[in-house]
Amino acid sequence: MEPSQAEAPYPSHWEADVLLKDGGTAHLRPIRPDDADRLHAFHNAQSEESVYFRFFAAYPRLTDRDVHRFTHVDHVDRVAFVATIGDDIVGVVRYDRLDGSEAEVAFNISDAHQGRGLGSVLLEHIAAAARERGIERFVAEVLPANARMIAVFEEAGYTVRRDYDDGIVSVEFGIEPTDTSLQVARAREHRAEARSIERLLRPSGVAVIGASRAYRTVGRTVLRNLEAAGYAGQVYVVNPGADEVAGHQAYASVVDIPDEVDLAIVAVPAEAVTRVVLDCAAKGVVGLIVLSVGFAEKGTEEGLERQRELVRLARANGMRVIGPGSFGVVNTDPLVRLNASLAPVPPATGRIGMFSQSGALGVAILDGAAARGLGMSTFVSAGNRADVSGNDLLQYWQEDPATAAVLLYMESIGNPRKFTRLARRVARRKPLVALRTGQSSQGVPVGHTLRDSRLPREAVSALFRQAGVIRVDTLGQLFDVGQLVATQPLPSGDRVAVVGNSDALNLLAVDAVQSWRMTLAGRPRSVRPEATAEEFAAALAGVFADPQVDSVVAVFIPPLVTPGQDVAKVLGELAQASGKTVVSTFLGIRGVPEQLRATPDGTMPPRGSVPSYPTPEEAVRALVAASRYAAWRRRPQGTVPDLPHLDCEAARALVEERLAGHPEDAPPLRLSYADAEDLLRAYGVEVEPSVFVSTVGEAVTAARELGYPVVLKTAVPGLRNRPDLSDVRLDLGDATALVRAWTELRLTLGEEAVRDAMVQRMAPTGVPVVVTALEDALFGPVVTFGVGGVATEVLGDRSYRFPPVTDVDVADMVRSIRALPLLTGYRGADPVDLGAIEELLLRVARLVDDVPEVHELVLDPVLAGPTGLTVVRAAVWVSRPSGREDAGPRRLE
Known part of the structure; x- marks a missing residue:
C-alpha cells in the first residue's frame, strides 16, 4: 500500500438520508471516533454467522485497539460509512486503499436489518466516495457461503470477476458507473420510493395526535373525517389532557397505544412536534402527516430550522413526512377508505391521482373535483414539501393499478432533472397533467427552499413538453383535461x-x-x-x-x-x-x-x-x-446516440486546469478562444480558426496563412453584434481589400476596434443559427436553438431541451421554432442540412451534461448550409458547479 495522504477534513457532503427497499429510511455518514460505543454494540448484537462471514473467524468481541482502528480513518486511503437508524449503527462499509487506484471493500449488515437493501445503498455511497478519492477498482474476499454479500456485488450492475482460491471467493470490479449500474440504482430507487408512499397511503393503524374535545379543531376534524369515511383500520387518539375524545380512549402518548401504529396524524403546536416525532420513533411509526403550521412557511430562520429538525429526526428514525402545513391525504380504495384530511367529504372512488403542493387550496381542489363528478384514487397535500414530494408520488402512481391519470398542482419544482426523468417514464403509461403556478416570476412559495434559476418561463414549458407532461394554466383547465383523459x-x-x-x-x-x-x-x-x-x-x-x-x-x-x-x-x-x-x-x-x-x-x-x-x-x-x-x-422515444470522437477526459482536464486557483465565489471565467476551440474539439465540434491581431501587418500575415478570402472583425465585446454598427468586413479577396477594410473599421469604430481584431477564413454561405447552453443552478444543463438575428431575439423564437437528449428530442427541437421555413428552403433557397444541426446539438448537449463546469456556452453564428455547417465563433465560460440534484448515489432530497 502506498503511503497515506494527509488526513482530510470530515467530509460532511458524504452524509445522506436514504430509502431502503421496504420504504423505511436510514442515515448514512462517515464513521467518527465517537462511534466507538455504538460499534461495540453493533458487533455484540451480531450473530456468530455474521461475525464469521465478516472476519473469517469467531470474533466474539472487538478489542479497544480494533475499535480505534475502525473508527479513526483518514477519509482518503481509509474510508468507512455507517448506516444508522435512531442512535444505532445498523450497517458498516469500509474500504482500504491497496495501491493508487485499487481498494479492498468490506461490509457488515445488522442481522435485524438484512434483506432491506442496506448493502446495495452502502455500496453506491462508498463507491462514489472512492471515485472522489481517485480509486477506480474494488476488490473483496468473501466466503462462498455468504451468498447475500456476493449478490450485492453481482446485482449492482458492475462487471464483476470472481476467482476461487483456498475456499475464498475473490471478487473485483471497476466502480465507474455504467449504464447497467445506473439502471439498477434507479430501479431500486423506484421500488423504494413507491413502497415508502404505499406505507403512508395504506396504513393498518392511524393515531391522531392532538385530537381534542373542541369540535372545530384541526385534530378533531381529521378524527371525524376518518370515522365518516369508514376507515378500514384502527383509529387511536393521543391527547395527554383527556381520558376520552369523541368516544375514543385518549392515550397520553403514542407510545402508550398497545397495538401497532403505522401512520401518525400530527395536529399539535409547532413547538411540540419534536417531542411527538421522538415518541413516534420509539413506537415504530413509519409515516407522519404533519398538519401543524409554524415552520418554514413563516419565512423566519427559526421556522426553517424547526422544519429541518423535523425532517432530520423523522428520517433518522425510519419515518417519512408529509407536510408540515399539509391538508392531509385521501385513499378511496374500498379496502382502505382513508380520509386523513381536513375535507369533510372525500372524493368518490375514481381513477385520478392528485398531488397538491398547497395545503390552503386543498378544500378548493377537492370541492372542484366533486362539483364535476370526478373521483380520485388518492389525494396528497404536501404542504411545505419538506420531505415527501411530487417525485415520490410519481414513483407510486406509475404502477398503481387504481390510478389511470395523474394531476399535479405545483408551486415549485424541487428537483427538475429527477422530475423530468420520472415524468417521461410515467407519461409513457399514464396521462400526467400539471399546473405550475408562479411561472411569470419564477417565484418560490414561502416554505419551499430552492436554488435560484435563471431560465425563462418558456424553458420550463419546454421541459414539460419534453417529458410528455400536459401543462395547463389554471385550476379549471387542470380538471378540464383531467376529466377527459380519465374517462375517454x-x-x-x-x-x-x-x-x-x-x-x-x-x-x-x-x-x-x-x-x-x-x-x-x-x-x-x-x-x-x-x-x-x-x-x-x-x-x-x-x-x-x-x-x-x-x-x-x-x-x-x-x-x-x-x-x-x-x-x-x-x-x-x-x-x-x-x-x-x-x-x-x-x-x-x-x-x-x-x-x-x-x-x-x-x-x-x-x-x-x-x-x-x-x-x-x-x-x-x-x-x-x-x-x-x-x-x-x-412518437418514438428515441435514443441517446453513441457519438464518435468524444474525449471527456481531455475536456475535463482542460476545465480543471483553467479553474485551478480560480476562487469559488468569483464570477465565471471566460475561456480564451483557443481553449474554447480545444474544449469543443474534444466533443467533435470544430470551430473556424481565428487569428487575433492588433496591427494591419499582423492581419495581412494571418490572412496569407489562412488563405483568402478572409473576414476581418473587431473582437471588442462592446462593439460586437450591435445592429447599429458594422463590425465585420466579409469576403476580402486579397491584401488590398484587407487593408481597405482595416482602415474602414478604424475610421468608423475607432482605434480600439482594430487594436483587438480577428481574422478568419471566409466561411461558406449559409443561414446563421445560434446554439447556446448553460448550467442552471436548479434545472442543471439546458440547450437552446434558434435562427440568428435581432428579430429572432426580440420575438424569443428559441427552443429548449434538457440533457440527456435523444435523437428524437433534437429533431423536434430544430423543427419547433417559428423560423423553421428559413431552414427548409424559404422563397426558393436551398434547404440546409438539418441533420448536421441535430448532430451539433447532440454534441453540445453531451458536453454540458458530462462537464457541469461549463457555466455557459455560445456558438454564434453557426452557418448552416445545404451540405453541412460551420461554427464561426464560440464563447465558453466555466465555473465550479453547485452540484446537480439528480446526480450521485441514491439519497433523499
Whole structure:
C-alpha cells in the first residue's frame, strides 16, 4: 500500500438520508471516533454467522485497539460509512486503499436489518466516495457461503470477476458507473420510493395526535373525517389532557397505544412536534402527516430550522413526512377508505391521482373535483414539501393499478432533472397533467427552499413538453383535461368532427378546432335544433363510422321538444361503443353529468363517460391537450446516440486546469478562444480558426496563412453584434481589400476596434443559427436553438431541451421554432442540412451534461448550409458547479 495522504477534513457532503427497499429510511455518514460505543454494540448484537462471514473467524468481541482502528480513518486511503437508524449503527462499509487506484471493500449488515437493501445503498455511497478519492477498482474476499454479500456485488450492475482460491471467493470490479449500474440504482430507487408512499397511503393503524374535545379543531376534524369515511383500520387518539375524545380512549402518548401504529396524524403546536416525532420513533411509526403550521412557511430562520429538525429526526428514525402545513391525504380504495384530511367529504372512488403542493387550496381542489363528478384514487397535500414530494408520488402512481391519470398542482419544482426523468417514464403509461403556478416570476412559495434559476418561463414549458407532461394554466383547465383523459380513450390522430343541434355553437367549435391547428374532418354535421334523439343518433353514428375521424365534439342545447336524457342516452352509448375520443358541450354543464356516465364500474365517473364543458372552445381546448399528448406517446422515444470522437477526459482536464486557483465565489471565467476551440474539439465540434491581431501587418500575415478570402472583425465585446454598427468586413479577396477594410473599421469604430481584431477564413454561405447552453443552478444543463438575428431575439423564437437528449428530442427541437421555413428552403433557397444541426446539438448537449463546469456556452453564428455547417465563433465560460440534484448515489432530497 502506498503511503497515506494527509488526513482530510470530515467530509460532511458524504452524509445522506436514504430509502431502503421496504420504504423505511436510514442515515448514512462517515464513521467518527465517537462511534466507538455504538460499534461495540453493533458487533455484540451480531450473530456468530455474521461475525464469521465478516472476519473469517469467531470474533466474539472487538478489542479497544480494533475499535480505534475502525473508527479513526483518514477519509482518503481509509474510508468507512455507517448506516444508522435512531442512535444505532445498523450497517458498516469500509474500504482500504491497496495501491493508487485499487481498494479492498468490506461490509457488515445488522442481522435485524438484512434483506432491506442496506448493502446495495452502502455500496453506491462508498463507491462514489472512492471515485472522489481517485480509486477506480474494488476488490473483496468473501466466503462462498455468504451468498447475500456476493449478490450485492453481482446485482449492482458492475462487471464483476470472481476467482476461487483456498475456499475464498475473490471478487473485483471497476466502480465507474455504467449504464447497467445506473439502471439498477434507479430501479431500486423506484421500488423504494413507491413502497415508502404505499406505507403512508395504506396504513393498518392511524393515531391522531392532538385530537381534542373542541369540535372545530384541526385534530378533531381529521378524527371525524376518518370515522365518516369508514376507515378500514384502527383509529387511536393521543391527547395527554383527556381520558376520552369523541368516544375514543385518549392515550397520553403514542407510545402508550398497545397495538401497532403505522401512520401518525400530527395536529399539535409547532413547538411540540419534536417531542411527538421522538415518541413516534420509539413506537415504530413509519409515516407522519404533519398538519401543524409554524415552520418554514413563516419565512423566519427559526421556522426553517424547526422544519429541518423535523425532517432530520423523522428520517433518522425510519419515518417519512408529509407536510408540515399539509391538508392531509385521501385513499378511496374500498379496502382502505382513508380520509386523513381536513375535507369533510372525500372524493368518490375514481381513477385520478392528485398531488397538491398547497395545503390552503386543498378544500378548493377537492370541492372542484366533486362539483364535476370526478373521483380520485388518492389525494396528497404536501404542504411545505419538506420531505415527501411530487417525485415520490410519481414513483407510486406509475404502477398503481387504481390510478389511470395523474394531476399535479405545483408551486415549485424541487428537483427538475429527477422530475423530468420520472415524468417521461410515467407519461409513457399514464396521462400526467400539471399546473405550475408562479411561472411569470419564477417565484418560490414561502416554505419551499430552492436554488435560484435563471431560465425563462418558456424553458420550463419546454421541459414539460419534453417529458410528455400536459401543462395547463389554471385550476379549471387542470380538471378540464383531467376529466377527459380519465374517462375517454386517447385520440388516435388530430382529425376532429363536429356534431350538434346549434349552428352557432357548431361554428364556434369549428373555429376553435382550426385555431388550434387541428384538422377538421369534413363539414360540421348539423341536426335540427328540435331534432329527436334518433336523428341525433343517426348523425353521431355517421361520424363514429367514418375512418377519417379520430375524435368528436358533440354539441347539444336543450330544445323544448326533445328531452335531454334521451339524447344523453344515445350519445353515451354510441360514444362508448365507438372507441373514439368524445367531448361535449351538453346543456352547458361542466364536468361529467350523470346523464353521460357509462355503465357503473365502481369508480366515478366510469370509464367511457363523456365529459361536458360549458362552451365548445373549452371542450376543444381540452381535446387539443389530449391529442398532443397522444401524439407524444405515439412518437418514438428515441435514443441517446453513441457519438464518435468524444474525449471527456481531455475536456475535463482542460476545465480543471483553467479553474485551478480560480476562487469559488468569483464570477465565471471566460475561456480564451483557443481553449474554447480545444474544449469543443474534444466533443467533435470544430470551430473556424481565428487569428487575433492588433496591427494591419499582423492581419495581412494571418490572412496569407489562412488563405483568402478572409473576414476581418473587431473582437471588442462592446462593439460586437450591435445592429447599429458594422463590425465585420466579409469576403476580402486579397491584401488590398484587407487593408481597405482595416482602415474602414478604424475610421468608423475607432482605434480600439482594430487594436483587438480577428481574422478568419471566409466561411461558406449559409443561414446563421445560434446554439447556446448553460448550467442552471436548479434545472442543471439546458440547450437552446434558434435562427440568428435581432428579430429572432426580440420575438424569443428559441427552443429548449434538457440533457440527456435523444435523437428524437433534437429533431423536434430544430423543427419547433417559428423560423423553421428559413431552414427548409424559404422563397426558393436551398434547404440546409438539418441533420448536421441535430448532430451539433447532440454534441453540445453531451458536453454540458458530462462537464457541469461549463457555466455557459455560445456558438454564434453557426452557418448552416445545404451540405453541412460551420461554427464561426464560440464563447465558453466555466465555473465550479453547485452540484446537480439528480446526480450521485441514491439519497433523499
